[in-house]
Amino acid sequence: MFGLTVRVLFVCAAFTAHNITALSQTPAADLARPVAKLTDHSGRTVTIRYGDVITQLALQPGTKIDPPSKGAMEYGLQFVLDQRILETPALEEAAAFGWQPSEKDIDQRVREITSFFPSPTDLAARIKQAGYYSLQDEKFRDVLTKRLFIDWYLDVHFRRQIRPTSEIEEKYYREIFIPEFRRSRPGSLIPTMDEVRRQISSTIVNEGSRIEIEKHLIRARQRVRIEIVEAALDSW
Numbered sequence: 296m297f298g299l300t301v302r303v304l305f306v307c308a309a310f311t312a313h314n315i316t317a318l319s320q321t322p323a324a325d326l327a328r329p330v331a332k333l334t335d336h337s338g339r340t341v342t343i344r345y346g347d348v349i350t351q352l353a354l355q356p357g358t359k360i361d362p363p364s365k366g367a368m369e370y371g372l373q374f375v376l377d378q379r380i381l382e383t384p385a386l387e388e389a390a391a392f393g394w395q396p397s398e399k400d401i402d403q404r405v406r407e408i409t410s411f412f413p414s415p416t417d418l419a420a421r422i423k424q425a426g427y428y429s430l431q432d433e434k435f436r437d438v439l440t441k442r443l444f445i446d447w448y449l450d451v452h453f454r455r456q457i458r459p460t461s462e463i464e465e466k467y468y469r470e471i472f473i474p475e476f477r478r479s480r481p482g483s484l485i486p487t488m489d490e491v492r493r494q495i496s497s498t499i500v501n502e503g504s505r506i507e508i509e510k511h512l513i514r515a516r517q518r519v520r521i522e523i524v525e526a527a528l529d530s531w
Contacts, residue, residue, distance in 0.1 A: 353421040385448035396443040
């Protein structure tokens with residue numbers, strides 16, 4: 296295990312206000328500029344670039360990217376670092392099982408992301424600020440392809456392990472769904488359990504897997520070395 300300090304491991308604590316401000320004001324021409332390096336237990340080093348972080352922020356509806364805020368930069372960099380940590384085992388395992396996403400899978404992911412924006416044009420304009428020509432840009436599709444590999448890996452190792460019983464689903468419906476529905480939509484007719492069973496089951500699986508995935512990431516972060524290129528280590 297590398298001798299990491301908590302300040303290096305948890306990126307949002309590692310940045311100073313000065314460094315975040317400098318990154319946030321970086322022009323689009325600097326998308327290729329390195330902002331962090333991640334070295335795994337085998338000695339393989341991956342460079343995280345400003346454009347990688349902006350790509351993530353561009354896919355988040357409502358997140359300002361020209362320039363991004365300090366908080367957005369912190370979140371985006373941590374997200375990209377976690378993706379890089381998961382990417383290698385995901386690709387290796389998918390290759391061992393002979394699994395890979397199809398063009399239809401990638402197209403579906405584009406549609407899913409687009410659905411969170413006012414229009415495809417709005418999303419296309421945002422990713423252009425991250426250096427892509429369009430939603431069909433091969434480099435952009437490569438980003439989505441790697442994320443599909445990671446989703447498959449997480450699904451195999453975490454989501455499929457959670458199978459909520461009818462009793463758990465009904466308890467969630469009574470104790471969580473109904474109270475939240477009444478708070479958010481007072482006076483509206485409450486859906487029946489059968490009408491929202493699939494939604495509730497998905498919510499339980501996602502929440503349960505999210506907790507386990509975060510535990511996995513905490514352990515995985517301890518096996519890598521993270522260097523923030525933009526900051527002098529002795530200033531952290």
